[in-house]
Amino acid sequence: MNRRDLLALAGGSVLGALFSPLPWKLLDDSAIWTQNWSLIPLLPRGPQTFRYTACSLCPGGCSLKARCINGYPVTLTGVRSHPLSMGTLCPVGLAGHHLAFHPLRLKSPARFEEKSQDSVLTRATYEDVVRTLAAEVASVQASPGGGTIVVLDQRPGRALSRYYAEFLSAFPGSVYAIPPAREEGTADLVAASIGRPGQPYGVDLEHAEVVLSFGVSLLDGWGSPGRLHAWNRSRKESGCRLIQVEPVRSRTASRADTWLAAMPGTEAVLALGIGYVLLNEGLVPTEVTRTIRDMDQYREAVAPFHPHVAAEITSVPAGEIVQTARLLAKKRSVVLTGPDPAGGSYDRLTEVAVAGLNILVGSAGRTGGIVARRGIVETAAATLTPASFADLPDHSIAFLLLDAAQSGYTIPPSLIRRKMVADGGTVVQLSPYLSALSCCADYFIPAPAHFEMTEEAGTPVDVAVATVSLTGALLPAHSHAVDPARFIADLAAAAAISGFRSMTSATLLRERMEAVYTAGRGTIWSPAEETTSPVASLAGPDALQEALESGGVWLDDPSPECAPTEATLLAGLPSTRFTALLRDSRSSGQLVLMPAGWRSTTASGTVAPVLSKIFQESDLRRTRDRAALNPETARHAGLSDGDTVRLTTPCGSRDMTLVLDQTLMPGLVSATVGPAPNNADTPLLPTGDGVLGLSAVREDGTWRFTEVTIAKA
């Protein structure tokens, strides 16, 4: 063999190898070798366990089963057999276990050095913050007329809520406040209308034959989602008709039997138009008319709203208004309003007009309507009548504590600022993360994240009986997280409040368990056994707590049906306020801005980063700063899809990205208040109000509709 032979052999081998599997195998294997990159996360290893518990990210309180590896939850699924949530978890709840590691997690107490455009968060020690806040509280108390102390509890009704009330009772003149936008709005007004203010009510949807909903997102986040979806599936068989009133063909409206596209801001006129038909066609039962004390005033109020007049103002055909009234009267009906997660509640007149319809159709206190449920028995002595935050006098709050729990519904930062005293006062936010209201706060106390502490998941608004369920502690708490009850106790001690009970969330829960057990009412449903047992069959409060911490739910006994013996329809308001709507509701031709959002997703800090799948990596849900417009309206304004547009209201201007949406009524601008789940924004600046900064907050504390102009930016 000579050199030429060797070269021929080498060349032939190379050529031959190309026709063999070798190069492809090398290519293949190199792909595998290079997959060993340093960023590969180490997957958890360890024993697999399952825990039943409840989600407390919103008042829905959905039951869930957590699959845990090495003690950490990796997957959450709904519990199908649960009597209320029926196997459903919303997208926010499905990734709730990720929240403990959210990039916006507060990792220590902090404060803004000063409220200015350049403010940054500065870490502080817990003891320093408590000491400073105690001095502030003492200073407020020592200056009568200098402002009040207020706790804004976004999830009233918990054992912790009672503790806040106890704390406030040590400060004369202090206020226990609840959010202005609450799902309980209809129920609260109905209760007040029939002379039972403060009585909790639920909705007996399963036995209703007609549901007239004013803007309630029944199939998109209201109440207990699992129950609402199950109810919707059963409607075909049960014949229950859903009539949805809103200016958008929303997810709920598209599945309703009838969609009444009322002009935004004219819902009260529609309700009064329906009331007109009910009265003038003699459709109100005599036994109901007999109980109404202000029937004459109501007649005066509805007199101008003949269906043709109401139709002209609302754009809902007169025939539809008449048909709706007749249907409500003929069947077992219930009428609901609900806040928009970003836009808040309707104005007072609308809420009253809608609540009045429930009285007229006799839905209050009867099967298939608004049904009374008992309050959970309490042992704590202190009670404070809750006040709506919106009803507090402007510039009256010197010290405001924002509770950590989220109601799922937003509050405009401008409303918070409006209620604070002239120099801004002191705002303390208890929260696991920076969130929507962080731009208003001066001090931050990091609360435990979801699943880090046993918490109460309260009664969903739509349920006809009181319930208690607990979110168990599936994760170890971070060392910096402060139990809200402990913070209150420490603050009270630092402020030298004598006789104040030092409690923790655990001891407060224990008290609640004792109260529920001692009352002897209700049943416990257990997810593991899928059985229901009377509370009285349990060994004691410890057994009750154990059952709830194992994912069970306590269901109260139903309250006996009790039709009202007296009622009012106008909530004490003069009829002239309603007749004035004839003039005030007419469209000015101006575009109307409506902030829009999806429950529990109006701020980045409150949703897990993986929700970028629906907010950023798809168009399924609009992320923040998107302005949606009907294509026809956009064409008239010379705008196209994707344009950067400037929205201007009396409150300011903001640039947003335009999205064309033909499900929106012409003339309506729907601006999203939503998260940017994985943007991990820098801490919100004091003026970071976002879209809500454009909304004019009215005298009654509502901000649902604001006149706006739009132009290319």
Place this chain on the structure above:
Amino acid sequence: MNHEKQTARYGMFIDLDRCTGCGACVVACAVENNIAPAERKANARTGVTWMLVSTVSNGKAFPEGDTVFIPMMCQQCEHETPCVSVCPQNAVAVDPKTGIVGQVPQRCLGCRYCMTACPYHARYFNWWDPAWPDGMEKMLNPDVAPRMRGVVEKCNFCHGRLHTAMEKAAAAGRSTIDPADYLPACVEACPAQALVFGNLADPSCEVSTAVQRSTTFQFLSRLHTGSKVYYSSERRWVRDLAEQQVDSQGA
């Protein structure tokens, strides 16, 4: 040529009239399959969403405008599976026993030929290294391997759950799995119960009955891909979408 007898044909039925576009299926899929949150620059075109729910309108003016939410994932094509034939790495394979089109990211070169071949745009490329916030890796699903930058991934009907069901059956001495033990995460999560999953080869299965409805259709059936994901809607305009190329927000 399949030498082993296929014993199941897993498929899905989606009732588009029930789907409310809530996104629970999308999030459940991402949590189950260790799909990382979006990179800051990612958008609808460059993100990774094995399950993608598109919003499509009927193009009519208000108030006649209507929308449908279409959950779209790998359609598990049965005939001449397009992505299988184009892959130079044999990183895509159809499991003859289940009919599931599997993706092997470890073999993937990232040539994206399969993405070009897929008529349903149901394959996703990792343009960036997946990253989770510090500490969140403790909550990843140990049954699903994470992927890296430069590879393609797609829905595989939660293959990990199939394996878990098979292990459970084997532990109980059974050769076949209990259908109740194998449900993809999206089906399990759907609050409207719009998704039905099961063995299309079993006539007693709910999915087999559902696909017989007169309102059932497959997307792009003219391509004869043999998609094992069936859709249904009472609305004629929705069924008419089946043969069109649709983008989100429009027809």
